[in-house]
Amino acid sequence: MRKGPGSCSSSGSGPGYSEPLRILAVETSCDDTAVALLEDGRAAAERIHSQLVHVDHGGVVPELASRGHMKVLPSLVDQVLMEAGSIHPSMIDCFAATAGPGLVGSLLVGLSWAKAAAWASGKSFLGINHLAAHLYVHYGTGSEVEFPAVALLASGGHTCLFGMASWEEIVLLGSTRDDAAGEAFDKTAKVMGLGYPGGARLDSAAERGDPGSIRLPSPLSDPSDPEFSFSGLKTAAKLAWEGGADLHDLAASFRETIVGILVSKLMYQCSHSGARSVLAAGGVTANSLLRSRLEGEASRAGVRLFLPDLKHTMDNALMVGRAALAVLRRDPSAASPLTCNAFARWSGTSLSPLGCQ
Numbered sequence: 001m002r003k004g005p006g007s008c009s010s011s012g013s014g015p016g017y018s019e020p021l022r023i024l025a026v027e028t029s030c031d032d033t034a035v036a037l038l039e040d041g042r043a044a045a046e047r048i049h050s051q052l053v054h055v056d057h058g059g060v061v062p063e064l065a066s067r068g069h070m071k072v073l074p075s076l077v078d079q080v081l082m083e084a085g086s087i088h089p090s091m092i093d094c095f096a097a098t099a100g101p102g103l104v105g106s107l108l109v110g111l112s113w114a115k116a117a118a119w120a121s122g123k124s125f126l127g128i129n130h131l132a133a134h135l136y137v138h139y140g141t142g143s144e145v146e147f148p149a150v151a152l153l154a155s156g157g158h159t160c161l162f163g164m165a166s167w168e169e170i171v172l173l174g175s176t177r178d179d180a181a182g183e184a185f186d187k188t189a190k191v192m193g194l195g196y197p198g199g200a201r202l203d204s205a206a207e208r209g210d211p212g213s214i215r216l217p218s219p220l221s222d223p224s225d226p227e228f229s230f231s232g233l234k235t236a237a238k239l240a241w242e243g244g245a246d247l248h249d250l251a252a253s254f255r256e257t258i259v260g261i262l263v264s265k266l267m268y269q270c271s272h273s274g275a276r277s278v279l280a281a282g283g284v285t286a287n288s289l290l291r292s293r294l295e296g297e298a299s300r301a302g303v304r305l306f307l308p309d310l311k312h313t314m315d316n317a318l319m320v321g322r323a324a325l326a327v328l329r330r331d332p333s334a335a336s337p338l339t340c341n342a343f344a345r346w347s348g349t350s351l352s353p354l355g356c357q
């Protein structure tokens, strides 16, 4: 990390620092192009554009995703700046973008844009870790997380459990050995003819089914084991479908199995770590059963539950901006180098909001 040319301030008290602190955040790690302008952590304006081009291909085509980001990013930035009150780029203190993990070609679009904007305006740039950003959607909201905390990140690309002693100390407890929870939802939905991405459609179909009607395997289901495995479950669901299972019953049984595993492992970690807060984030936290189960379990355990609002379960730029805000509050002169590169995978045990290769 280097000190930036025009360093960002979190307090507005330093010489030449603006008040409010303005961060322009960009997220292009997969197939959603997202831009947000934050003023002291609040979204003054934000836009998310989800690419539809992948639907016909039944999955994200990386080259099309990169080209899609190229096409819409400049106009999304213009719209956000306009909506926030005709903000001129010179009024922005810091430009932040996701550096990884994700599709490298997609990441490079947002990353290069943010670096160029920072360089041209003499302001600082921050490269942000996407996984940390999902958790940081709960940062600086006005309803502060009490520590220690445990967190579940469940998305299309990741399923991880984290222990959090504070926002600065986030430790990986376990992750998936094969498919992510969202990936299992999407692939099973596709087999069942629900289209792509089918997680939300499978969730809706499950509402009219009997969750106890079809016996599916629960791999690595011991709550004390923080690792996940969903690939065997996905195959079992495919075999049940090919064997003539009812769509609604299979959807309900499949959803029940995944949600049961996610909730039991998260709540085990909660009770065995003396956690005061439980955080959940990522696209799968839009799942209606997961949300209601977590609400019930957290209330029973007497801990505070932090669930993103539905819009911010998916990939978004507000979470990237909040991760950047946390970095700046810790060190107002923080800045990533302009050589910050995109990365496809994150492997580590301690998760930081800053991430560059």
Ligand code: KG4
Pocket (backbone or CB within 6 Å): 030, 154, 155, 156, 157, 158, 181, 182, 183, 185, 186, 197, 198, 199, 200, 201, 203, 282, 283, 284, 285, 286, 287, 288, 313, 314, 315
């Ligand atoms: O966080 P996200 O937008 O992107 C990644 O970083 O992966 O998560 C997208 C994932 C997809 O797999 C999608 O099917 C899943 O979240 N998802 C759901 C629901 N809504 C979205 N999975 C289960 N139930 C839902 N209601």
Ligand code: ZN
Pocket (backbone or CB within 6 Å): 130, 134, 155, 282, 283, 314, 315
């Ligand atoms: Zn994500």
